[in-house]
Amino acid sequence: xxxxxxxxxxxLTGRVSRYARVGTGIGSxxxxxxxxxxxxxxxxxxxxxELLAAALGQLKGPLMKVAQLLATIPDAIPxxxxxxxxxxxxxxPAMGWAFVKRRMTAELGLGWERRFAAFEHQPAHAASLGxxxxxxxxxxxxxxxxxxxxxxxxxxxxxxxQLGVIFAxxxxxxxxxxxxxxxxxxxARIREELDYAREARHMGLYAGIFADDPDIRVPVPVPALSTxxxxxxxWLEGRPILSHREAGQDxxxxxxxxxxxxxxxxFSHFGxxxxxxxxxxxTVFDDADGTPxxxxxxxxxxxxxxxxxxxxxxxxxxxxxxxxxRDRIVSAYESWGFRGLDTELIDILNIWARFIYGPxxxxxxxxxxxGVSPAEYGRREAMRVAQALKARGPVxxxxxxxxxxxxxxxxxxxxxxxxxxxNFYRLFNEQIEGFDRAxxxxxxAAALASQGLASADAA
Numbered sequence: 001x002x003x004x005x006x007x008x009x010x011x012l013t014g015r016v017s018r019y020a021r022v023g024t025g026i027g028s029x030x031x032x033x034x035x036x037x038x039x040x041x042x043x044x045x046x047x048x049x050e051l052l053a054a055a056l057g058q059l060k061g062p063l064m065k066v067a068q069l070l071a072t073i074p075d076a077i078p079x080x081x082x083x084x085x086x087x088x089x090x091x092x093p094a095m096g097w098a099f100v101k102r103r104m105t106a107e108l109g110l111g112w113e114r115r116f117a118a119f120e121h122q123p124a125h126a127a128s129l130g131x132x133x134x135x136x137x138x139x140x141x142x143x144x145x146x147x148x149x150x151x152x153x154x155x156x157x158x159x160x161x162q163l164g165v166i167f168a169x170x171x172x173x174x175x176x177x178x179x180x181x182x183x184x185x186x187x188a189r190i191r192e193e194l195d196y197a198r199e200a201r202h203m204g205l206y207a208g209i210f211a212d213d214p215d216i217r218v219p220v221p222v223p224a225l226s227t228x229x230x231x232x233x234x235w236l237e238g239r240p241i242l243s244h245r246e247a248g249q250d251x252x253x254x255x256x257x258x259x260x261x262x263x264x265x266x267f268s269h270f271g272x273x274x275x276x277x278x279x280x281x282x283t284v285f286d287d288a289d290g291t292p293x294x295x296x297x298x299x300x301x302x303x304x305x306x307x308x309x310x311x312x313x314x315x316x317x318x319x320x321x322x323x324x325x326r327d328r329i330v331s332a333y334e335s336w337g338f339r340g341l342d343t344e345l346i347d348i349l350n351i352w353a354r355f356i357y358g359p360x361x362x363x364x365x366x367x368x369x370x371g372v373s374p375a376e377y378g379r380r381e382a383m384r385v386a387q388a389l390k391a392r393g394p395v396x397x398x399x400x401x402x403x404x405x406x407x408x409x410x411x412x413x414x415x416x417x418x419x420x421x422x423n424f425y426r427l428f429n430e431q432i433e434g435f436d437r438a439x440x441x442x443x444x445a446a447a448l449a450s451q452g453l454a455s456a457d458a459a
Contacts, residue, residue: 028055029048029051029052029054029055030165030166030169032051033048033051033052033169045078045080045081046080046084048078048080048081049078049080049081049084050084052081052084052166053084066159066160066163066186066190077166078386094122094123094126094131095123095126095131095147095149097121099150100121100123100133100147103147103148103149103150104147104230107147107227107229107230108225108227108230115138115224115225116135116136116137116138116143116225117135117136117137117138117140118135118136119133119135119136119145120133120134120135121133124144125280127280129148129149129152129193129194129301130146130147130148130149130152130229131146131147131149132144132145132146132147133145133147134235135232137222137225141234142234142235142237143222143225143232143233143234143235144219144232144233144234144235144236145225145230145231145232146196146230146231146232146233147229147230148194148196148229148230152194152229153194156190156191156194160186160187160190163183163186163187164183167179167183178394178395178396178397179397180396181396181397181398181399181402182397182399182402184399185399185400185402185403186402188399189275189302189304189403192301192302193301193302194229195228196226196227196228196229196230196231196301197226197227197228198453199231199300199301200221200223200226200231200233200300201451201452201453202300202301202303202451202453203218203219203220203221203233203300204221204450204451205270205272205303205447205448205450205451205453206218206266206274206297206300206303207220208447208450208451209265209266209269209270209272209447210262210265213261214293214294215257215258215261215293215294215295216258216261216262216294216295216297217236217285217294217295217296217297218296218297219233219234219235219236219296219298220233220234221233222234236283236285236296236298237283237285238283238284238285238296239283239284239292240279240280240283240284241255241279241282241283241284241414241417241418242279242417243284244284244292244418245417245418245419247292249421251291251292252418252419252420253418253420253421253422254292254293255284255292255294255295255418255420256414256415256418256420256422257420257422257427258294258295259282259295259411259414259415260411260415260422260424260427261427261431262274262295262297263277263407263411264427264428264431265431267306267311267314267431268311268315268431268432268435268440269431269440269443270440270443270444270447271305271306271307271308271310271311271440271441271444272303272304272305272306272444273303273304273306273403273404273407274297274300274302274303274407275302275303275304275403275406275407276299276301276302276407276410277406277407277410277411277413277414278299278410279414279417280298280299281297281298281299282295282296282297282298282414283295283296283298284296302403304400304403304404304407305444305448305453306400306404307400308437308438308440308441308444309335309437310335310336310400311435311437311440312335312435312437312440313331313332313333313335313336314332314336314404315432315435316328316331316332316335317329317332317333317353317357318357318360318361318428318432320332321350321353321354321357321361322361326346329346329350329353330346333346333349336398336400336401337398337399337400337401338395338396338398339396340395344392345392345395348385348388348389348392349385351381351384351385351388352381352382352385355378355381356405356408359424359425360424360425360428361425362425363423363425363426364423364425365421365422365423366421366422366423366424367415367416367419367420367421368412368415368416368420368424369412369416372416373416374413374414374416374417375413377409377412377413377416378409378412
């Protein structure tokens with residue numbers, strides 16, 4: 001690690017500048033919203049959402065990523081706010097070549113270009129926290145070089161502080177959700193995404209999980225060309241998932257099956273999920289004759305590791321819903337960390353549970369949902385839950401629930417984009433067959449240890 005790298009860490013000037021820019025935008029929107037409410041009348045939630053989206057949309061980076069995450073959690077913010085925030089685009093303007101050269105020098109030192117046979121000046125992809133360049137190694141290998149934007153740690157800390165402003169504003173409106181643990185979970189995961197060395201370990205974890213699966217490919221990091229803010233890996237050739245929307249039903253079903261397995265197999269066998277099911281994080285590879293065959297998993301910044309007790313709770317809730325076993329359902333919610341459960345709260349939580357688990361409960365070929373666009377998937381049910389919860393006061397959502405919920409909604413959106421028709425019941429039961437909490441815990445601990453990752457709480 002070079003001294004110039006250390007200089008970037010959490011720069012005070014960068015953070016103060018970000019505080020000013022973010023705080024001004026959010027603060028102005030919050031003041032206008034509070035002022036309008038002060039004069040009474042029914043609040044125009046859609047207009048409020050537009051004000052917040054306008055404030056956030058001027059800034060590319062972590063806060064936009066947070067905003068889009070909030071839009072998937074029932075009543076973390078009002079549904080009308082969520083609808084506007086979901087319109088935000090996560091892509092950031094790319095760094096110019098002069099900027100890239102300075103960043104690469106900071107990470108690999110002077111003469112860094114000589115460590116590659118070729119390095120494309122224009123990025124192949126620019127996102128909220130960094131951008132990816134194509135390159136070629138001296139051995140002829142095609143490489144993807146992921147370079148973090150400068151001052152991202154400062155940006156994240158500033159943006160997370162402003163997240164509290166959004167939550168505080170919503171708290172004045174008698175919300176259904178206590179966002180304390182949601183905020184903690186979001187902060188932990190966003191900070192992890194800045195650590196590309198950790199992301200490389202996540203890649204190694206998934207490579208081991210899918211080592212024998214021909215339908216799912218995982219990139220291999222190149223440690224000699226990687227740092228905490230630079231991640232070099234082999235380039236996985238593929239086409240966007242959405243380019244296959246007009247393919248035949250068999251092809252779309254095959255890709256959706258691979259996606260289902262890519263998500264549920266690691267969760268049920270190792271207690272980990274790919275927590276950012278954005279369409280840009282997957283591409284499709286072809287077999288030798290050009291037939292779309294499987295999925296490339298491309299981004300490992302947001303990997304959530306769960307303790308075995310939580311995984312067991314997810315499976316117990318499914319089995320409780322199948323058997324209409326209320327005691328098992330309650331036990332599952334308690335294992336997730338929900339407290340103060342009574343008949344009313346259980347019934348409300350079951351609205352959401354039956355939506356998430358619904359496609360897995362019937363042994364038939366079906367779509368994940370009918371008559372719903374990917375962008376609207378889960379919105380109606382989230383509103384029903386929020387309205388029901390408002391009557392009883394804020395409910396604290398356990399932090400482990402946050403990314404599990406987000407990933408499930410995102411995965412459903414992918415199935416809708418593909419218009420897949422699958423027997424989700426059979427696919428799910430194949431993944432949980434023979435589940436044993438103790439065995440999963442041992443398997444998880446061994447897999448995490450092999451990559452130098454901390455073990456989850458096995459309590």
